[in-house]
Amino acid sequence: MILEDLERATGVEDLQRLIEALRDHFAVDHMVYHWVNSDGEQYGCGTYSDGWVERYITKDYLKIDPVVSGCYQRFHPVDWKRLDWSSRASRQFQTDAIRHGVGNQGFSIPIRGPNGQFAMFTVSHNAADDAWADFAETNRRDLILIAYYFNQKALEFEPGRTPEPTTALSPREVEAMTFLAIGYSRAQVAQTLAISEHTLRVYIESARFKLGAQNTTHAVARAISRGLIVV
């Protein structure tokens, strides 16, 4: 089955090949994996035409695509029909998309990973409403799993995701960082931990040093994104 192939994938070429196989397997027009960085960078693979992908990027459609914002706000898979297409920009985008071969129906699954990673797995097709509803109902679970495995592989292949040498913080340092991260001032943290502010400073500086951080805010940011504290 396809999940096994996915598990065996060893590079991004495999993902492109597999997504085409998936499209054929589900007999739909398009299948796309789309990783969106929060600063607007994008990576993806799928079966949309090169023309549409290029147009999407150059026209900065990412910012007005209701599928993107809809997925970003939700956890569950979204049927495109249930999104808000009312604004003029949305409708223009929709018309343009259909003209470039994107189906009139679509189904997108939001996926989130560590460090705010966000991606979408999309199936698109030209079909009547009820046929599409049937398709979505029938295949939802498989698609969720495929999206999950796809993202897992994408994360794996992403360069720069190499696990950093996690310099563990001491328990007191973790506590200090945690309280700072939830908005306590140094005085409040010291009071909460029942230690002097001087002592607290030692922890913060120690944590800053271990994390290679320039200042407290930086240290807290690193502690969070390295998963050393859960805020």
Next chain:
Amino acid sequence: MILEDLERATGVEDLQRLIEALRDHFAVDHMVYHWVNSDGEQYGCGTYSDGWVERYITKDYLKIDPVVSGCYQRFHPVDWKRLDWSSRASRQFQTDAIRHGVGNQGFSIPIRGPNGQFAMFTVSHNAADDAWADFAETNRRDLILIAYYFNQKALEFEPGRTPEPTTALSPREVEAMTFLAIGYSRAQVAQTLAISEHTLRVYIESARFKLGAQNTTHAVARAISRGLIVV
């Protein structure tokens, strides 16, 4: 099947009932859903003893539990054995957990939702290593789907626990937060963005207000854990 029951669930009582049914169905010692709020609050349901749950909370084990930080750093399901149990605090925690009836084996699936929501779905059991590896291998996909549906329902039932609807930051605010998060001082950020420090302050204050943050560090922490910026 159980996924159907999950889809039909209409309240948290159903989730508690279902997770017990799931434990019996998979014939394991424990099954737990554990939602960690972005301010350190916790909610969960599962089959751990009340004593252990209470102890976990009062001893603030959330902060030192290697399962939590391990899941927080990863996307894929994690086998407890492959986590880092080397620190003293970790080993104490482990001993205490086993004494309170938690299994020696475990398998936890991280789940992430909108606005930085983070939860874990955990299966725990007393078993030998190879038997457990078999179990995990056999049931991984089912468990991933169950975790997914469970979180979907949990999000549905607990709207109050969801962090305030994403008050998106403006582009400049995102830039400001991002540079602060990588250790720049206000002066440096202002210079980098080629704006006056006064202007920068307006962005920071605005972002702080939108994020409901007490201070800059808090704002950056929230921006990161809600996935508004990537560091």
Next chain:
DNA sequence: GCCGGCCTCACCATTATTGGGGAGTTGGAA
């Protein structure tokens, strides 16, 4: 038994951040 990491406390001076005001432009949405 020594070394190192962790936890605790202190002072001084400097720099950075914050909170309170006010004010003008621009571009897109209603």
Next chain:
DNA sequence: TTCCAACTCCCCAATAATGGTGAGGCCGGC
């Protein structure tokens, strides 16, 4: 067109954070 959100700039005073330096006790590993 009107309005609002976003972007830009300014002052003053109070408060918070930081850098440097120092010290003692406790515990576990080599």
